[in-house]
Amino acid sequence: MTRIFSGIKPSGHLTLGNYLGAVRQWVASDQEPDEALFCVVDLHALTVEHDPARVRRLTRQAATLLLAAGLDPQRCTLFVQSHVDEHTRLAYLLECTASDGELRRMIQYKEKAARAQGAGEGVRLSLLTYPVLMAADILAYGAQEVPVGEDQRQHVELTRDLAVRFNQRYGHTFTVPKATHPKVAARVMDLQEPTSKMGKSHENGAGIVYLLDEPEVVTKKVMRAVTDTGDGGVVYDRQARPGVANLLDLLAACTGGDPAALAGGYSGYGALKRDVADAVVELLRPVRERHAELAADPGAVEKVLREGAGRARALARPLVDRAHEAIGLLAP
Numbered sequence: 001m002t003r004i005f006s007g008i009k010p011s012g013h014l015t016l017g018n019y020l021g022a023v024r025q026w027v028a029s030d031q032e033p034d035e036a037l038f039c040v041v042d043l044h045a046l047t048v049e050h051d052p053a054r055v056r057r058l059t060r061q062a063a064t065l066l067l068a069a070g071l072d073p074q075r076c077t078l079f080v081q082s083h084v085d086e087h088t089r090l091a092y093l094l095e096c097t098a099s100d101g102e103l104r105r106m107i108q109y110k111e112k113a114a115r116a117q118g119a120g121e122g123v124r125l126s127l128l129t130y131p132v133l134m135a136a137d138i139l140a141y142g143a144q145e146v147p148v149g150e151d152q153r154q155h156v157e158l159t160r161d162l163a164v165r166f167n168q169r170y171g172h173t174f175t176v177p178k179a180t181h182p183k184v185a186a187r188v189m190d191l192q193e194p195t196s197k198m199g200k201s202h203e204n205g206a207g208i209v210y211l212l213d214e215p216e217v218v219t220k221k222v223m224r225a226v227t228d229t230g231d232g233g234v235v236y237d238r239q240a241r242p243g244v245a246n247l248l249d250l251l252a253a254c255t256g257g258d259p260a261a262l263a264g265g266y267s268g269y270g271a272l273k274r275d276v277a278d279a280v281v282e283l284l285r286p287v288r289e290r291h292a293e294l295a296a297d298p299g300a301v302e303k304v305l306r307e308g309a310g311r312a313r314a315l316a317r318p319l320v321d322r323a324h325e326a327i328g329l330l331a332p
């Protein structure tokens with residue numbers, strides 16, 4: 001059995017990028033509860049300007065959507081990060097393992113810090129230390145694999161570096177995890193700005209397909225997607241033709257085909273967009289429908305999260321206790 005861990009931040013409504021890059025892999029993992037841990041990482045949503053009531057609402061919604069997408073609480077552990085204190089306990093020990101320089105090099109820190117400054121907001125210290133907390137999320141469970149989108153590659157690399165460094169300094173404590181990515185759509189691009197990743201916290205939603213968008217809205221967003229200029233027809237070239245390549249990636253991810261091969265079936269962008277729109281609508285339909293059912297019984301979702309937190313705590317505590325002693329702290 002391979003133990004896997006992954007998480008999603010309640011920083012906005014879940015997107016098609018989150019679904020294809022991460023959540024769909026989680027659903028496919030189909031394991032035992034102790035081997036597959038999925039987490040709504042609410043503490044990470046506090047690293048930028050936030051509205052408390054919205055974070056609470058989005059945390060509940062994210063958990064409900066994960067269940068709607070097919071996570072089965074009988075076969076995985078689903079919980080909320082802040083309900084398990086071991087994450088922050090371990091994060092501090094890892095902050096004493098990481099260096100200021102390696103955190104300042106993180107691409108997402110640079111991007112998100114620039115965005116906060118551009119909006120006239122301060123850069124929270126937690127935005128800098130966020131990848132250390134993420135390392136703690138993963139290492140606390142001895143996870144071997146971390147199914148994530150491409151954009152998280154650098155953070156999982158840092159997690160590996162911290163695990164190796166801690167083990168070398170203080171004796172073997174942590175499993176060194178590796179990231180896994182889906183074959184297609186590991187980096188879904190924004191439909192209006194196909195050189196940037198689709199991200200749920202971005203201000204302009206016109207290029208973002210949200211999992212709960214109505215079918216008409218999904219269709220409109222896809223039909224208005226920015227395509228590339230040039231008369232080379234429909235070809236799959238991520239560098240030169242990012243808009244079209246993104247549409248082909250989406251079609252391939254929805255239909256199970258190969259993006260480059262699918263390109264051959266189209267002579268114009270219009271037909272491609274229509275097929276992408278239809279495929280995405282069909283992909284999301286069951287998720288939306290199931291979400292509506294589950295949202296009608298929030299007590300049931302809360303019960304799943306409570307039980308999940310109990311299981312997660314029981315798994316994390318002995319490992320974090322071991323790290324606590326290894327680094328030089330007296331056992332309590």
Ligand code: ATP
Nearest residue numbers: 009011017021022148149186187188198199200201
């Ligand atoms: P934010 O803009 O707040 O960072 P996000 O959309 O990037 O939000 P996260 O909670 O940071 O979402 O990431 C959750 C998971 O979704 C991660 O595994 C991440 O790699 C994946 N993911 C996020 N965006 C995409 C995308 N555009 N394509 C593929 N995977 C993605």
Ligand code: MG
Nearest residue numbers: 009151199200
């Ligand atoms: Mg992100």
